[in-house]
Amino acid sequence: MAILEVNDIHKRFGAAEVLKGISFSLEKGSSLAIIGSSGSGKTTLLRCLNFLEKPDRGRITVQDEVLFDAGDPGTQAEPEIRKKRLNFGLVFQAFHLFPQYTVLKNITLARELLEKERQKTQGTSAPQKEIDADAAALLAQMGLVGKEKAYPHQLSGGQQQRVAIARALALKPKILCFDEPTSALDPELTGEVLQVVRSLANKKTTMVIVTHEMAFARDVADHILFMDEGLIVEEGPPEQVFGNPREERTRQFLARYSSEP
Amino acid sequence: MSNAQTIVSRLVDSFQLNVQLFFLTLLFSLPLGLVIALCAMSRFKPLAIVTKTFVWMIRGTPLMLQVIIIFFAPGLLNFGAPWGSGASARFTAATIAFIINYACYFSEIFRGGIQGVPIGQTEAGQVLGMTRAQIFFKVTLLQVIKRILPAMSNEVITLIKDTSLARIISIKEIIMMAQEYTAQGLIWPLFSTGLFFLVFVGLLTILFSRLEKRLDYFRV
Numbered sequence: 186m187a188i189l190e191v192n193d194i195h196k197r198f199g200a201a202e203v204l205k206g207i208s209f210s211l212e213k214g215s216s217l218a219i220i221g222s223s224g225s226g227k228t229t230l231l232r233c234l235n236f237l238e239k240p241d242r243g244r245i246t247v248q249d250e251v252l253f254d255a256g257d258p259g260t261q262a263e264p265e266i267r268k269k270r271l272n273f274g275l276v277f278q279a280f281h282l283f284p285q286y287t288v289l290k291n292i293t294l295a296r297e298l299l300e301k302e303r304q305k306t307q308g309t310s311a312p313q314k315e316i317d318a319d320a321a322a323l324l325a326q327m328g329l330v331g332k333e334k335a336y337p338h339q340l341s342g343g344q345q346q347r348v349a350i351a352r353a354l355a356l357k358p359k360i361l362c363f364d365e366p367t368s369a370l371d372p373e374l375t376g377e378v379l380q381v382v383r384s385l386a387n388k389k390t391t392m393v394i395v396t397h398e399m400a401f402a403r404d405v406a407d408h409i410l411f412m413d414e415g416l417i418v419e420e421g422p423p424e425q426v427f428g429n430p431r432e433e434r435t436r437q438f439l440a441r442y443s444s445e446p
Numbered sequence: 447m448s449n450a451q452t453i454v455s456r457l458v459d460s461f462q463l464n465v466q467l468f469f470l471t472l473l474f475s476l477p478l479g480l481v482i483a484l485c486a487m488s489r490f491k492p493l494a495i496v497t498k499t500f501v502w503m504i505r506g507t508p509l510m511l512q513v514i515i516i517f518f519a520p521g522l523l524n525f526g527a528p529w530g531s532g533a534s535a536r537f538t539a540a541t542i543a544f545i546i547n548y549a550c551y552f553s554e555i556f557r558g559g560i561q562g563v564p565i566g567q568t569e570a571g572q573v574l575g576m577t578r579a580q581i582f583f584k585v586t587l588l589q590v591i592k593r594i595l596p597a598m599s600n601e602v603i604t605l606i607k608d609t610s611l612a613r614i615i616s617i618k619e620i621i622m623m624a625q626e627y628t629a630q631g632l633i634w635p636l637f638s639t640g641l642f643f644l645v646f647v648g649l650l651t652i653l654f655s656r657l658e659k660r661l662d663y664f665r666v
Contacts, residue, residue, distance in 0.1 A: 295571075
């Protein structure tokens with residue numbers, strides 16, 4: 186059964202229609218890679234899923250709960266949206282860690298605030314010990330043991346991005362989204378981040394990955410979406426999209442990518 | 447000699463007015479400046495426009511004139527005597543003029559500082575389920591403070607020196623006090639007032655460089 190269903194998402198910025206009707210679904214525990222040239226709408230789509238952009242049309246459903254419906258204003262109230270966002274985690278291209286907090290605090294801050302709120306509304310919350318232990322486990326999983334007390338500027342880009350992944354995972358999102366997670370990194374640092382994403386895929390984390398790393402997408406994703414000019418041109422399992430693309434535009438795009446490394 | 451001692455002690459007393467005006471202005475204009483900055487950035491356009499116009503008027507006219515207007519206008523417009531009477535009324539009026547004036551300057555510094563924080567910081571907070579208030583106080587604010595400290599230090603240093611403008615409505619601050627002696631043919635008291643400001647600004651400079659060091663542990 187699909188954990189995520191996206192129906193007919195449209196998004197326009199001024200005169201430019203960036204998304205022209207995007208529909209897809211995602212199975213629990215599977216990973217989806219979205220590929221396509223710059224300006225094809227991949228990032229906007231991801232931002233719509235995380236409620237950073239409001240689609241003009243369309244519907245987003247997670248586990249049969251309609252999170253967003255452009256035709257139903259009831260689904261768009263600000264306090265609700267804040268809660269609905271927690272279905273998704275987002276890892277940004279440029280990390281956006283909080284510079285004034287240690288690595289550990291970057292990971293625990295949002296959870297601490299949510300637990301405090303839960304204490305107030307429901308009278309129960311996870312103790313600080315548990316929050317810290319969970320964060321320590323995530324750091325270990327990211328290969329960042331010993332960096333708890335470091336500040337973001339003291340870390341390499343690859344380490345910062347791994348902290349950002351841990352920060353997103355700390356809220357246990359149902360679906361983890363990546364927006365070109367390695368595009369801001371030096372080539373020698375992309376490997377360590379891709380490794381971490383791969384290990385998440387092996388653990389059956391449900392993921393949506395926007396990426397320019399074709400070899401990685403082919404290797405890790407269960408399903409590929411190729412987008413061009415705001416539309417899904419082709420989708421399917423990686424062997425098919427990469428090995429035997431049906432559409433001319435997909436072939437052209439892949440040819441461009443294999444010729445310019 | 448005892449005459450010189452008297453003069454110095456009277457200068458010290460009068461400088462207390464400058465210092466009082468300084469601290470009262472800071473105490474109220476900092477929060478008010480933040481409110482003005484938030485209004486100027488409001489997505490509700492009329493509020494932003496009204497606020498920006500107000501800031502333009504305050505920054506566009508001399509503080510000395512504003513002190514005069516705040517002090518005299520209520521009486522001239524038949525609003526009675528909202529500031530009370532006597533020396534305390536003059537001090538109240540000057541304080542209010544200073545608070546409004548400095549709040550407007552601070553608001554522009556705050557606005558620049560807030561808008562200088564990358565939007566990615568806010569978005570990172572949003573996708574982590576934080577409220578707008580949580581994002582502002584837990585994520586943005588300290589980064590804003592770090593960014594604006596140098597500009598704030600400039601403005602605060604200007605403030606202590608501006609306090610002597612209060613003499614325009616006969617508040618006997620240090621320069622006005624010293625000028626009484628100039629009228630009697632004694633010039634050194636007036637010259638010596640510079641030392642009071644120098645020492646005070648020296649202390650402010652040390653304070654600000656300490657604050658900047660305190661925030662040195664992270665980069666924005």
